[in-house]
Amino acid sequence: MMHLSLLRSHGLFLPFIKRCPDIKVCRIKRRSQGCVSTCTVIRHRWMKSPVRDFSSNASEKESFDMSEFPVERIRNFSIIAHIDHGKSTLADRLLEITGAIAKTASNKQVLDKLQVERERGITVKAQTASLFYQHDGQTYLLNLIDTPGHVDFSYEVSRSISACQGVLLIVDANQGIQAQTVANFYLAFEAQLTIIPVINKIDLKNADPERVEKQIEKVFDIPREECIKISAKLGTNVDQVLREVVRRIPPPTARVDDPFTALVFDSTFDHYRGVVANIVVFGGRVSRGDRIVSAHLGKSYEVNELGVLRPDQHPTQTLYAGQVGYIISGMKEVKEAQIGDTLYLQKQPMEALPGFKPAKAMVFAGMYPMDQSDYTALRSAVEKLTLNDSSVTVQRDSSLALGAGWRLGFLGLLHMEVFNQRLEQEYNASVIITAPTVPYKAVLASAKLIKEHGDEVITIINPAHFPERSLVVKYLEPMVLGTIIAPDDFTGKIMSLCQNRRAVQKNMFYIDDHRVMMKYLFPLNEVVVDFYDQLKSMSSGYASFDYEDAGYEAAELIKMDFLLNGQPVEELAIIIHKEKAYSAGKAICERLKDSIPRQMFEIAVQAAVGSKIIARETIKAYRKNVLAKCYGGDITRKMKLLKKQAEGKKKMRRIGNIDVPKDAFINVLKRT
Numbered sequence: 307m308m309h310l311s312l313l314r315s316h317g318l319f320l321p322f323i324k325r326c327p328d329i330k331v332c333r334i335k336r337r338s339q340g341c342v343s344t345c346t347v348i349r350h351r352w353m354k355s356p357v358r359d360f361s362s363n364a365s366e367k368e369s370f371d372m373s374e375f376p377v378e379r380i381r382n383f384s385i386i387a388h389i390d391h392g393k394s395t396l397a398d399r400l401l402e403i404t405g406a407i408a409k410t411a412s413n414k415q416v417l418d419k420l421q422v423e424r425e426r427g428i429t430v431k432a433q434t435a436s437l438f439y440q441h442d443g444q445t446y447l448l449n450l451i452d453t454p455g456h457v458d459f460s461y462e463v464s465r466s467i468s469a470c471q472g473v474l475l476i477v478d479a480n481q482g483i484q485a486q487t488v489a490n491f492y493l494a495f496e497a498q499l500t501i502i503p504v505i506n507k508i509d510l511k512n513a514d515p516e517r518v519e520k521q522i523e524k525v526f527d528i529p530r531e532e533c534i535k536i537s538a539k540l541g542t543n544v545d546q547v548l549r550e551v552v553r554r555i556p557p558p559t560a561r562v563d564d565p566f567t568a569l570v571f572d573s574t575f576d577h578y579r580g581v582v583a584n585i586v587v588f589g590g591r592v593s594r595g596d597r598i599v600s601a602h603l604g605k606s607y608e609v610n611e612l613g614v615l616r617p618d619q620h621p622t623q624t625l626y627a628g629q630v631g632y633i634i635s636g637m638k639e640v641k642e643a644q645i646g647d648t649l650y651l652q653k654q655p656m657e658a659l660p661g662f663k664p665a666k667a668m669v670f671a672g673m674y675p676m677d678q679s680d681y682t683a684l685r686s687a688v689e690k691l692t693l694n695d696s697s698v699t700v701q702r703d704s705s706l707a708l709g710a711g712w713r714l715g716f717l718g719l720l721h722m723e724v725f726n727q728r729l730e731q732e733y734n735a736s737v738i739i740t741a742p743t744v745p746y747k748a749v750l751a752s753a754k755l756i757k758e759h760g761d762e763v764i765t766i767i768n769p770a771h772f773p774e775r776s777l778v779v780k781y782l783e784p785m786v787l788g789t790i791i792a793p794d795d796f797t798g799k800i801m802s803l804c805q806n807r808r809a810v811q812k813n814m815f816y817i818d819d820h821r822v823m824m825k826y827l828f829p830l831n832e833v834v835v836d837f838y839d840q841l842k843s844m845s846s847g848y849a850s851f852d853y854e855d856a857g858y859e860a861a862e863l864i865k866m867d868f869l870l871n872g873q874p875v876e877e878l879a880i881i882i883h884k885e886k887a888y889s890a891g892k893a894i895c896e897r898l899k900d901s902i903p904r905q906m907f908e909i910a911v912q913a914a915v916g917s918k919i920i921a922r923e924t925i926k927a928y929r930k931n932v933l934a935k936c937y938g939g940d941i942t943r944k945m946k947l948l949k950k951q952a953e954g955k956k957k958m959r960r961i962g963n964i965d966v967p968k969d970a971f972i973n974v975l976k977r978t
């Protein structure tokens with residue numbers, strides 16, 4: 307008997323799962339509050355009931371009040387989609403229609419509050435908004451959670467989903483189903499949520515909603531009649547989306563009469579008020595002044611403030627079963643409001659609710675201040691930023707060349723870049739980030755080492771700690787199951803790119819007449835840095851890519867050092883597969899040669915495995931006299947040029963007597 311996630315890790319999609327004799331995939335009708343909806347469920351042979359019982363057991367109380375809302379008139383839903391398919395734009399329209407924000411032309415991605423989100427046009431952090439919507443003469447409370455689309459932030463999606471009973475699955479009418487559409491669909495599907503497919507951007511000239519409908523039917527087994535076709539930009543059919551949310555998504559099963567339990571699905575840090583935890587109330591009620599306990603730490607707190615998000619905080623006196631809101635209770639660190647934790651009343655202790663998979667760092671890198679004198683300021687900035695992003699892991703570290711710093715763990719490279727950008731923009735910090743590495747493992751051979759580490763298997767997140775081959779039984783590398791969707795014209799090129807990255811094909815499937823979905827098992831190391839860039843450029847931007855964790859596999863790994871004028875630079879060292887050592891060593895030396903500017907003396911750049919040099923490049927000596935073009939004695943012009951040169955140097959870090967640009971550490975790994 308195989309579990310669904312195991313089937314997926316073998317690269318099987320719904321149409322294949324349906325052929326498995328032990329598993330029955332069926333459409334069921336669900337009746338709730340007088341409305342009937344259908345949804346796809348997987349019925350395992352050993353499962354008694356394929357779905358939760360969505361029939362509402364809500365309090366009979368019908369009093370209509372802003373805060374004490376009858377559960378049967380609450381809908382908790384998320385918007386999920388591939389990146390840029392229009393989640394935030396649709397959220398803007400929903401906020402406008404329901405009057406949460408005034409309708410103005412300047413409403414663009416209102417829920418994307420961070421500067422980095424606005425500059426990059428991406429959602430990084432899930433946001434929540436409670437909307438009041440009139441339907442059939444009744445007022446409904448719709449709790450909307452906008453989520454990010456990029457693979458690095460899929461953790462935010464799974465958290466949001468845990469607070470919902472349904473999702474709007476947005477698909478671009480021109481691009482059709484993309485890799486993250488598939489990944490997000492499965493997150494919602496496995497959580498047995500009602501999925502409402504919404505085809506967006508029907509106003510585009512090249513929109514082909516009929517083709518996308520067929521794809522949705524073929525890949526997700528959702529009848530095409532269930533798709534809603536909209537233009538979030540122009541507002542076309544957006545009111546139909548709200549109607550269908552009320553009609554198809556069941557209310558939460560929460561009961562007001564039960565003891566209070568709430569799930570923390572997000573938390574942020576406010577410098578003045580401490581931790582703000584976003585919660586969904588699974589049962590009972592909580593009021594200002596109540597004493598609550600966090601199940602994870604067992605600590606108790608007094609509720610100072612609570613309320614709903616519209617999307618700004620609106621304090622209320624009480625939050626009731628089924629509602630989504632925020633709570634401030636004197637917690638000083640985000641760790642105290644752990645995501646997935648349960649809150650209950652001190653006077654009514656309760657069991658912890660099932661949490662959800664914790665975020666797992668996929669990429670680790672060293673972070674150092676550009677100037678060691680900025681260490682304390684940077685430490686405080688890193689602490690503050692990690693307070694708001696609990697998916698970043700932090701360990702203190704130090705290096706001979708770069709001094710004191712940290713080893714940080716991120717969900718992916720974009721997450722790392724966003725963190726770096728936020729440090730620079732929000733805290734004015736200037737940092738060096740070293741070459742990212744994935745978490746390798748080693749099975750230790752010597753009993754002495756096992757005793758030292760307290761375990762036979764160690765995780766290596768810093769190449770500097772890579773144990774020698776003679777000390778280990780084997781090395782293990784992290785693997786991921788990648789999904790690629792692209793027009794079939796590019797299949798050949800994509801297959802050779804994947805082969806080049808040591809990937810093994812698991813599956814291939816036509817999602818319509820011209821687009822193919824491929825599943826490959828990749829070593830994480832091969833996709834983390836530049837795979838997506840290469841895939842995009844070779845497919846003229848048409849291919850999309852997403853991956854999920856697929857455990858560890860044994861691999862012949864080695865550590866490769868890089869030397870500048872004979873001195874190994876620890877921060878440039880990488881762990882790499884033996885097969886790739888020569889080609890990578892040569893290519894990285896060439897890239898280092900291109901990124902390190904010529905200096906007043908010759909610099910030898912070498913790649914070494916153990917004591918063996920496997921590649922070498924030379925950076926010729928050069929003296930840049932910036933004043934050479936200044937004839938005569940215009941002192942102000944000379945000063946200006948010298949200042950400009952000094953500013954350029956500030957972007958460099960001196961290693962020994964060599965100035966290395968801060969970007970060199972990451973750029974050397976980029977193969978594009």
Ligand SMILES: Nc1nc2c(ncn2[C@@H]2O[C@H](COP(=O)(O)OP(=O)(O)OP(=O)(O)O)[C@@H](O)[C@H]2O)c(=O)[nH]1
Binds near residue numbers: 387430506
């Ligand atoms: N023509 C057209 N453009 C749209 C429509 N909806 C969204 N867009 C545009 O598509 C781009 C992406 O929209 P977003 O709402 O930021 O997409 P998103 O899915 O939230 O993106 P991420 O949060 O980064 O995953 C923006 O330039 C929008 O203006 C639509 O209905 N029609």
